[in-house]
Amino acid sequence: IVVDRTSRDKVEEELELQKSEAFLDSKNLVQQDAALGASMLVTGHIVKIPVYRVLNGDGTVRGYKASVAFQLKVVEVSTGISNEAQSFQGKTSKEMLSPESAVTAAMQSIKDDIYEYFRISFSLTAKIVKVLDKKTLVINAGKETGVKVGDKFMVQIIELLDGKPYPSDIGTITVKKQSGASFSECDATSKIISAINSAQQGAVIQCSLIIKK
Structure with missing residues (x-):
């Protein structure tokens, strides 16, 4: 079960809103104070994201390519102990129209590697x-x-x-x-x-x- 902490502020706003009088007769209120606590935290840092410009013959920019590399750690909340850092290196993306889309494409190339890492390291x-x-x-x-x-x-x-x-x-x-x-x-x-x-x-x-x- 993955708990998304990046959306926590929005979740808390909705919980507070549901306490108001406007929701007194609502039949689909969520249970208050029932948030899941995390047993492990996924952390990491970007090592590099090189973005390359692809030029036309006249020197104008035709598109962009990118690659990405990062390290990932999983920390056990109860002990603070983390596993050994796992490195991921994405393939250079296809030529894209913007730097952002090139980076996104490079990240997509690592998706299967990340899935396999969690499947083997944290079996069900x-x-x-x-x-x-x-x-x-x-x-x-x-x-x-x-x-x-x-x-x-x-x-x-x-x-x-x-x-x-x-x-x-x-x-x-x-x-x-x-x-x-x-x-x-x-x-x-x-x-x-x-x-x-x-x-x-x-x-x-x-x-x-x-x-x-």
């Missing part, structure tokens, strides 16, 4: 929300999080050792059916079902998407 996790039968589990991940039929998740029991999470693998489940946008039914072995049912009260059971590289 889900919770088991229901045991349907001896061979089927329901997890709270579906179409809206990019889960597809055939995807596999590793089921883990998470213990806290020295204040840090220690995962123990108990088996693999496979998505066999998507139930709406938010849930998926998964095939599971009797061993996994038994381990879940016998887990100590308060134990954290997590399903981590197995990444296909």
